[in-house]
Each structure stands twice: as C-alpha cells, then as structure tokens.
Amino acid sequence: MRRRNLLAVLGVTAAGGAATAYRVSQRDSDENGGTGDDQNESDGNGDDESGSEESSDESADDEQADDLEERLEGSEGMLVFTYDDSPIEDYTLTYQVHKEYDVPGCVAACPGWMQDDGGGEYLSPDQLREMYDDGWGVMSHTYYHRALGEIELTETAQEGDDRIYVEANRHADIEEDPLVIFDDENRATATVAGGGSDSTGEYVELAEPLEETIDASGHVRYPEEFMQDILDDTDAQLEEWGLTVVGFVYTYTRYHGLIEDLVRDHYDAVANHRFGGGHNEIDGLDPTTMQRQYIETDRATEEEIEEFMQTAAEDDVLSIVGGHSQFETITEERLEYTIETALEHDLAIVTMEEALTELGHL
Ligand SMILES: [Zn+2]
Secondary structure, three states, X not given: OOOOHHHHHHOOOOOHHHHHHHHHHXXXXXXXXXXXXXXXXXXXXXXXXXXXXXXXXXXXXXXXXXXXXXXXXXXXXXEEEEEEOOEOXXXXXXXXXXXXXXXXXXXXXXXXXXXXXXXXXXXXXXXXXXXXHOOOEEEEOOOOOOOOOOEEEXXXXXXXXXXXXXOOOHHHOOOOOEEEEEOOOOEEEXXXXXXXXXXXXXXXXXXXXXXXXXXXXXXEEOOHHHHHHHHHHHHHHHHHOOXXXXXXXXXXXXXXXXXXXXXXXXXXXXXXXXXXXXXXXXXXXXXXXXXXXXXXXXXXXXHHHHHHHHXXXXXXXXXXXXXXXXXXXXXXXXXXXXXXXXXXXXXXXXXXXXXXXXXXXX
C-alpha cells in the first residue's frame, strides 16, 4: 500500500498489472494488520499478485523496485517530509492533510513518550502503525528526546562542585542519568540530580561532587554506552510495534561530538546532520550528513517555500523538509500549501526509505 501513493501525485496512470498489485497489496495489509512481523521483513505486503502464498521475497523486492520507478517516472525530484516528536497532531492534523493528497510523510518518533503517554499527547503505537501501513515512514528521534550531542560548559567546573554551568541545561531533563564532563585533559563522570538557572546561567545539578576540575572550554555529554543503548532501545521498541526504522533526526539540533559517529554507524540516514539547507546533492550523497528545511510559518514564508520547491525541482538533489505538528506554526493551511507547491513542481513525495532505495543507498 505504501506504493500506491505516488501514482496519484505524479498523475501516472496505473497499468493494469500495477493496479492489481495495489489492490492485492491493500487487502493483504488489512489482513495482516496488527501483527507487524510481516512488515519488518520486507515491508512486503502484497508480495504476490496472484494471491498465492508462495511468492518469494525476491519477487516482492523486484516488484517493489519496479513500482518505485513507476511512481517516480516524470517527477522532477524527490521530497521527504519529516515530522518530529510523534505528537498526537501528527495523526489528527498532519496525517489527515497528507491523506488529502495521498502522499506520505515520515514520523521521527520518541517511543518512550508514546508508551508512557496517559493524556493523548502523543501518537499511540496503533496510530503510528496505521500511518505506517498507509505508506508513512518511521525514523528514530531517540527514546525520551534526550539531547545526545555534547553541550558546552560556560564556567570552569571545580573539583568538589555539585553543579555545572552549561550553555543549555538539556542534560538536566532526567534525574539519575549518567554524564561525562570533559575538557582536553581531564574527564569526570557524574549523575544528574536536577537542573535550573540562576544569575550565572543554566546549570545541571550533580548527585555527587565532581572529582576533577574541568575547564570552561569543556563539554558535557552522556557516556558512549548510554547513548548506544538509547539508539538500540528506540529502534527495538519501534520494531516491536511492527515498524521498520529508517533514519534518525537529532533532538534539539544537538549533534556535536561523539554522538555523530554513533548515529552514522547506527542509521542509514540523518535528516538534520547540521542545521539549515534541505537540498542534498545527489552526486556524492552521504545520507548520514543530510540537512532539512523547516516549514513552520515562523521558519519559512510562502515565497521561501515556493523557492525551495523550485530549486528542489531544478537541481539534482534529494530534498527534505521538517516540521512539528504540535506547534501553532504548523497549520492545515501551511501543510496544504507546502504539499501543493511541491506537487506543482512535479516533486515526488516519498519516504526516507523510498528515497534511499531509489538512490541505491539501501
Ligand atoms: Zn524533537
């Protein structure tokens, strides 16, 4: 069913065989709904046009590849929509608008938030699964939205201090998290006890006094193993819900330091390796160093979106846009305008997985 979407977008008339496949695909998808294991394998609903149960994975892959080609035929380029944080508005607003145009997006999900959610603030696993079954992509946005990039100290942290001053106190979010505080020469471990800000600036409270002095040129981050576990746990939870994770979106645009290597080792794609941009040159593309353009009304004017789509169509690029459905600056009107402008420029709106498949990176 994920293959169906772009036919409409591109105005490509489905050939008889393909149309049959889509119908089979949709039926199979419905029948499989809920279990999820089939999805993990090959994203492979409808892998047999005949209805036989014995079609091979190989033919499913071939068919899928053919189908992607068909959907991209006549397009001027590919565009991936990414939406962060898995808020309920991804379902109630953004998904509904995308459905009007039969085009997919990608949810950069925080499965810990989704799982703990008691108040309907985030997507339920079933809602995300419904979107996924309808052709949407799923990316990792960390388990609980921790900032994985290192953050600069703003003051020297003296031996015996139980507070470090930092450029932003993101690491204070979750008590008992382990930290590494380091400069060029020294390194100390610590445990988060809280955080706040005073006249000196933002700080992270530590459970025990520091055992080393760390220079003001230093940084704080999570330990490597802890970050590795976060990435693993995020994927494992999403996969347990029957979702295949393709790609990563950094939280808080905090992407510096050790995490950069860990993320690039872990994922096939990064949508916000650095801030800004959004047109990623296909020639020599490294999908783990891509950038995206925000589409919120306070981040881009209609004229800028029009220009963005024009360049996306004219240049040989993979284009990525991003947004936060829960922000007031993502409105139905803005979503419609962005999608319509992309379609007017004959851009094929695809998932990250489809884009990477097309470009030979998966
Ligand atoms: Zn986020």
